[in-house]
Amino acid sequence: MTKILQRNLYREVADRIGDLIEHGELSPGERISEKQLCEKFGVSRTPLREALKVLATEGLIELLPNRGARVVRLTFKKVKDTYDLMAALEGLSGELACQHITDKEIAVIRKLHNSMLDHYHQHDLKAYFELNRQIHEGILAASQNEVLQEMYSNLSQRVKRVRYSKKMTQAFWDQAVKDHENMINALEKRDSQLLGQILRDHLCNKLEVATLAGVIEDEAPDEGHSVVNA
């Protein structure tokens, strides 16, 4: 049951532009020059433009008719809305996971959890985050709902650049670890309601972190949206 993974040029280009946005090499609100990117990637405009259309559909960029493409500006509200949604989806994934997960899968997640705790005690933030990601991904996978996974993945993409530059306070970290303890317990008891609730609250906290990081410059002058420009 291995997924067919299509490796079209347009998909490749879309992913690489996505990386550029994620890592800040294309700034929010920045105009995207087709010619420039064509030269950078060594492709013609056809697959590049296809990639832009796809990225616009995925919500990473916006297309101004006859005026090119821009990287979407992440306002605080947009990020907040996205996190609210992701929290709801994580909640659902928890509920579904409780219904479908096998003992073996729980054991795997328990192992990841223990490993994560080690990194927590060693204050290894990077390794902690990687394990954290794997745990949440594991629950998402256990939900057995591919549409859900697809949607979550898309939303995650959109706010990745905020996540990357987030700062972690010790207090938050402590709370996050506690949440994870409760998560595992709920999962082992297969208490779907409880796990759903924990996951919802857990992600809400993440938003606070993103906010504190102050990387979101709000109230940006929405250039290019008005017909008559100054």
Next chain:
Amino acid sequence: MTKILQRNLYREVADRIGDLIEHGELSPGERISEKQLCEKFGVSRTPLREALKVLATEGLIELLPNRGARVVRLTFKKVKDTYDLMAALEGLSGELACQHITDKEIAVIRKLHNSMLDHYHQHDLKAYFELNRQIHEGILAASQNEVLQEMYSNLSQRVKRVRYSKKMTQAFWDQAVKDHENMINALEKRDSQLLGQILRDHLCNKLEVATLAGVIEDEAPDEGHSVVNA
């Protein structure tokens, strides 16, 4: 604050292909001929192919590399998964709506509700459905979460062809109306938890209807997915 609505050729074509799929003029699993559609719409392959990429991203069709596009086959599981997701999103929209909705907006929905009841008593299914749609859309709009609305709209698109051919039993209809009564009450009390719960359960019932309609032929031979074909 009116949205800029881009009217590119590719978007136009994508919408029209979406309509063809929705109304069954392009069957599930059916191979999509680029040339044929180009002639039908009177456009060249460039915007058409862009449209196909967008539709694939939106989950309506799937692209087989070097082998063209196919309309996505809706299995029972896929529809079930989508409905589960939509239920979660509707639940969230209810919770958020309770936080943001104004008395005036509630009054509008109440009016729609009463109008819907009239059609219910007159057994006017078509009019009932239209009002029903408007009510749910009103709550969704009151959530003030654009990302949520965008996601819901996309999911709705995917299963529209099933919805269209659904049959309505009297028992289900009675229950649906009762749900709506409770919804309005919860909304007026601004009981976000309750409204969220009602909306989740309400949509779950819809799934049963879709199932009963028997329009979903499951266990289809997944042609085109295996490398070696018979």
Next chain:
DNA sequence: AAAAGTAATTATGAATTCAATATTAACGAG
């Protein structure tokens, strides 16, 4: 000198052309 209007340039939108892959048809061997 500032503003408005016009020409030149550049970038985007879409059609066409060229190349590569897959499908079909024809052929021949077992």
Next chain:
DNA sequence: CTCGTTAATATTGAATTCATAATTACTTTT
């Protein structure tokens, strides 16, 4: 007659070319 191989055809993938709209630079006028 069936299976496998190869040639012909058709379709998709991507680059190029042409057309159109937007931006910039340059006049011209007040």
